[in-house]
Amino acid sequence: MDECNFCFSINNDVLSNLRLNERKVKICVAGNPNVGKSVIFNELTGGRAWVGNWPGVTVEKKVGKLNIDSRDIEVVDLPGVYSLTAYSIDELIARNFIIKEKPDLVIDIINASNLERNLYLTISLLELGAKVIVVLNMMDLAENLGYKIDHKKLSELLGVPVIPTIAIKGVGINELKHTIYSVVKGKSEIKGLNIYYGDEVEKAIKEIVNLIHSSSELEIDYPLRWFALKLLENDDEIVKEAKSLSIGNRILELVSDLRSKLRSKLGKDVEDYIIEKRYELISKIVSEVLTVAKPVKVTYTDIIDSILLHRGLGMPIALSALYLMFRFAFEVSTPLIDIIDWFFGDFLYNYIYNSSLPNLLKSILADAIVTGIGSILVFIPVIAFFFVALAILEDIGYMARVAYLVDKIMHKFGLTGRSIIPLIIGFGCNIPGVIATRTIIDENDRKSTALVAPLISCSARLPVYLVIAGALFTAYQGTVVLSLYVMSIVTTLLVALFMRKILFKGISTGFIMELPEYTCPLLSSILIKTWERTKRFLFKAGTVIFLGIVALWILSVTGPTGYLGTEVFEDPSLLENSWIGIIGHGLSYIFSPMRWGWRASAALLFGFVAKEIVVGSLALLFGVGEEGLETVISSQFTPLTAYAYMAFVLIYVPCIATLAAIRGELGLKYAVLTVIYEVILAYLVALLITGFGYLIGLR
Amino acid sequence: MIPLPFAGNNMIVRVVSINGGRGAQKKLYELGIYPGATLRVIKSWGPGPVIVELTNMNPNYRSSRVVIGYGLAMKILVEIM
Numbered sequence: 034m035d036e037c038n039f040c041f042s043i044n045n046d047v048l049s050n051l052r053l054n055e056r057k058v059k060i061c062v063a064g065n066p067n068v069g070k071s072v073i074f075n076e077l078t079g080g081r082a083w084v085g086n087w088p089g090v091t092v093e094k095k096v097g098k099l100n101i102d103s104r105d106i107e108v109v110d111l112p113g114v115y116s117l118t119a120y121s122i123d124e125l126i127a128r129n130f131i132i133k134e135k136p137d138l139v140i141d142i143i144n145a146s147n148l149e150r151n152l153y154l155t156i157s158l159l160e161l162g163a164k165v166i167v168v169l170n171m172m173d174l175a176e177n178l179g180y181k182i183d184h185k186k187l188s189e190l191l192g193v194p195v196i197p198t199i200a201i202k203g204v205g206i207n208e209l210k211h212t213i214y215s216v217v218k219g220k221s222e223i224k225g226l227n228i229y230y231g232d233e234v235e236k237a238i239k240e241i242v243n244l245i246h247s248s249s250e251l252e253i254d255y256p257l258r259w260f261a262l263k264l265l266e267n268d269d270e271i272v273k274e275a276k277s278l279s280i281g282n283r284i285l286e287l288v289s290d291l292r293s294k295l296r297s298k299l300g301k302d303v304e305d306y307i308i309e310k311r312y313e314l315i316s317k318i319v320s321e322v323l324t325v326a327k328p329v330k331v332t333y334t335d336i337i338d339s340i341l342l343h344r345g346l347g348m349p350i351a352l353s354a355l356y357l358m359f360r361f362a363f364e365v366s367t368p369l370i371d372i373i374d375w376f377f378g379d380f381l382y383n384y385i386y387n388s389s390l391p392n393l394l395k396s397i398l399a400d401a402i403v404t405g406i407g408s409i410l411v412f413i414p415v416i417a418f419f420f421v422a423l424a425i426l427e428d429i430g431y432m433a434r435v436a437y438l439v440d441k442i443m444h445k446f447g448l449t450g451r452s453i454i455p456l457i458i459g460f461g462c463n464i465p466g467v468i469a470t471r472t473i474i475d476e477n478d479r480k481s482t483a484l485v486a487p488l489i490s491c492s493a494r495l496p497v498y499l500v501i502a503g504a505l506f507t508a509y510q511g512t513v514v515l516s517l518y519v520m521s522i523v524t525t526l527l528v529a530l531f532m533r534k535i536l537f538k539g540i541s542t543g544f545i546m547e548l549p550e551y552t553c554p555l556l557s558s559i560l561i562k563t564w565e566r567t568k569r570f571l572f573k574a575g576t577v578i579f580l581g582i583v584a585l586w587i588l589s590v591t592g593p594t595g596y597l598g599t600e601v602f603e604d605p606s607l608l609e610n611s612w613i614g615i616i617g618h619g620l621s622y623i624f625s626p627m628r629w630g631w632r633a634s635a636a637l638l639f640g641f642v643a644k645e646i647v648v649g650s651l652a653l654l655f656g657v658g659e660e661g662l663e664t665v666i667s668s669q670f671t672p673l674t675a676y677a678y679m680a681f682v683l684i685y686v687p688c689i690a691t692l693a694a695i696r697g698e699l700g701l702k703y704a705v706l707t708v709i710y711e712v713i714l715a716y717l718v719a720l721l722i723t724g725f726g727y728l729i730g731l732r
Numbered sequence: 733m734i735p736l737p738f739a740g741n742n743m744i745v746r747v748v749s750i751n752g753g754r755g756a757q758k759k760l761y762e763l764g765i766y767p768g769a770t771l772r773v774i775k776s777w778g779p780g781p782v783i784v785e786l787t788n789m790n791p792n793y794r795s796s797r798v799v800i801g802y803g804l805a806m807k808i809l810v811e812i813m
Contacts, residue, residue: 309768
């Protein structure tokens with residue numbers, strides 16, 4: 034094995050291999066969260082990116098193209114991480130990408146207003162043997178704080194190019210592109226940096242490396258020095274990797290021997306010592322490159338935080354902000370929803386029925402396909418505007434504050450402030466909510482949050498409440514709907530507590546989160562974020578819900594006697610003979626204490642596919658249009674049975690698309706568990722409401 | 733030596749030891765909170781999360797702020813400087 038594994042200078046043979054014309058060049062963008070990474074990724078790739086999954090995990094991988102000198106360079110967006118330990122999926126992905134895929138360049142973006150913490154990742158990248166260009170972003174923020182950064186000196190000390198930028202204003206992007214070009218072309222060299230960990234640790238590293246060297250048939254992907262260092266640091270993944278080697282036992286024996294020797298010599302665990310050494314080096318670097326011209330005592334962030342994080346005012350302000358977010362989403366989207374509803378529900382539907390197509394084809398097109406697409410698209414405006422509002426709050430930096438404010442309350446229910454963001458996303462749509470649980474570090478917290486996320490009343494459940502509450506609680510419609518939202522929050526928290534106490538026991542890693550500076554949100558970033566979340570609904574819900582609706586159509590037009598004909602949709606009494614009718618009758622026995630009748634029970638089956646379809650299928654099953662629905666509902670339900678029905682709709686089974694998301698995040702076992710616990714819980718709550726109503730004399 | 737939440741607002745403290753689980757410890761380290769680091773306590777009220785600012789180089793430097801949940805903060809022992 035080549036000695037160059039020990040050092041960072043890239044020799045000329047390697048560089049010549051990087052020539053653009055010889056093979057495809059791949060670079061990646063890395064950095065801490067909140068450093069403007071996605072802005073720079075978009076600047077480099079022109080905002081065009083395609084999305085895939087990282088091998089073996091469901092975390093999304095974004096890839097774009099940078100065009101320099103009429104050649105395409107592949108740009109991969111690595112997850113935002115603070116370091117390269119193996120403690121979270123994101124860190125492991127970033128690390129494995131650099132080790133296994135060997136990108137030609139790593140663009141490391143650091144926040145100039147927070148050099149020390151950000152340089153930790155830079156050092157980790159350099160240690161891993163990556164060829165790094167450092168982007169010193171947010172220079173304006175640093176200037177506001179009175180910082181002067183000598184970027185030339187920084188470049189000298191790190192041994193890599195350093196480009197100062199203000200990405201949101203486009204400042205420095207051209208220089209960055211130039212630098213990428215000249216490095217990739219082999220015109221400028223990157224030296225890199227070697228950390229010296231003191232004689233004892235260096236000797237231990239050497240010993241491990243020598244042992245691995247002695248066994249020549251070994252195939253290790255990693256730089257050997259780094260591999261040895263990680264073994265000393267007791268890195269889980271690397272220890273696992275070492276175990277699988279033929280001389281694995283000998284290596285691990287040596288490592289554990291060295292670790293205990295070092296502990297007594299250093300007076301502390303070697304992993305702590307190594308981290309301290311890194312910070313020592315960083316402090317030295319920072320003190321050489323950073324001068325503070327005029328220290329700023331009070332920043333904008335201080336002033337805003339003194340209000341938004343105020344002991345008494347903080348929570349009321351947060352509640353108002355979140356309430357406004359909902360109002361904004363629902364109010365702004367109403368006209369768009371009406372247009373979509375009209376287009377699919379009236380125009381296209383009637384157009385097909387008035388055409389000269391055969392009846393069966395008409396029904397497939399109108400009742401299954403058009404209705405299916407319409408029922409999905411009608412939710413796009415409200416979900417999209419909800420996510421626009423949320424992205425604005427996030428990009429300003431406010432959602433991190435919300436997490437801080439609710440941490441104490443969430444703690445009482447076994448979770449931490451971290452869980453609040455996925456849950457709030459869930460009010461828009463449960464699918465991106467479930468996916469957002471990835472940001473939760475603690476495994477138990479993450480699983481619990483993902484499993485209770487479907488109890489959050491998503492925007493698809495609202496139309497069910499509106500129609501039923503409108504029919505039976507005219508004067509109190511608003512209060513009834515609000516009570517269901519309160520019920521949603523209360524059940525979410527209580528079930529979370531149950532999960533954390535029974536299913537996922539164990540002490541939480543705890544709540545650790547960075548509070549970013551307040552910044553002005555950037556339109557493009559908000560739009561991209563909104564699109565990424567809405568897209569999850571559109572594609573996942575689009576395919577799964579659409580297929581579900583088609584399946585229900587088939588179950589409606591067929592029965593034990595065979596094909597019933599599309600007349601079932603005009604004459605609901607015929608529906609009784611269809612599979613749906615039979616299942617509905619079966620369900621109505623189960624729901625007999627709640628007295629919902631077979632049609633309302635069958636509608637719940639439709640709701641399994643997607644909650645919003647409950648309304649349409651009630652109309653279908655009663656053989657009325659959505660206009661006549663209120664009259665039918667007020668004759669078929671009492672306020673008590675209707676309230677129990679709405680509670681059941683709130684709690685039972687998220688739509689199949691959400692189940693698919695849970696399966697993707699946690700596995701099939703947990704998706705099945707979600708179905709089981711939610712159906713049981715919904716049944717019990719509905720039964721409880723009915724029973725309580727009887728007790729106080731309601732019928 | 734006192735647990736971090738016991739330090740008053742605006743106090744500058746030095747981290748002496750962190751007794752959390754390994755995962756939490758690593759997370760704190762990489763955010764710049766490690767034995768020997770100096771922090772300024774921004775907000776700490778009663779049994780709630782604590783906000784600290786990293787002030788390793790010079791108390792005049794403004795730097796990143798980190799929220800630490802109460803339970804974890806109790807495991808961080810500090811000395812007031």
